[in-house]
Amino acid sequence: xxxxxxxxxxxxxxxxxxxxxxxxxxxxxxxxxxxxxxxxxxx
Numbered sequence: 001x002x003x004x005x006x007x008x009x010x011x012x013x014x015x016x017x018x019x020x021x022x023x024x025x026x027x028x029x030x031x032x033x034x035x036x037x038x039x040x041x042x043x
Contacts, residue, residue, distance in 0.1 A: 007033065 001007075011021045025031050 007022060009022045011019050012018050022031075
């Protein structure tokens with residue numbers, strides 16, 4: 001993935017365990033996606 005790439009819609013659980021989609025979140029305005037290596041791994 002590179003800067004400016006279009007991200008396909010996906011669903012994930014929010015902090016309350018509710019399923020949300022990327023499209024739903026984008027409805028509120030700009031969005032930053034931040035990915036990080038799983039905690040306690042060598043990545």
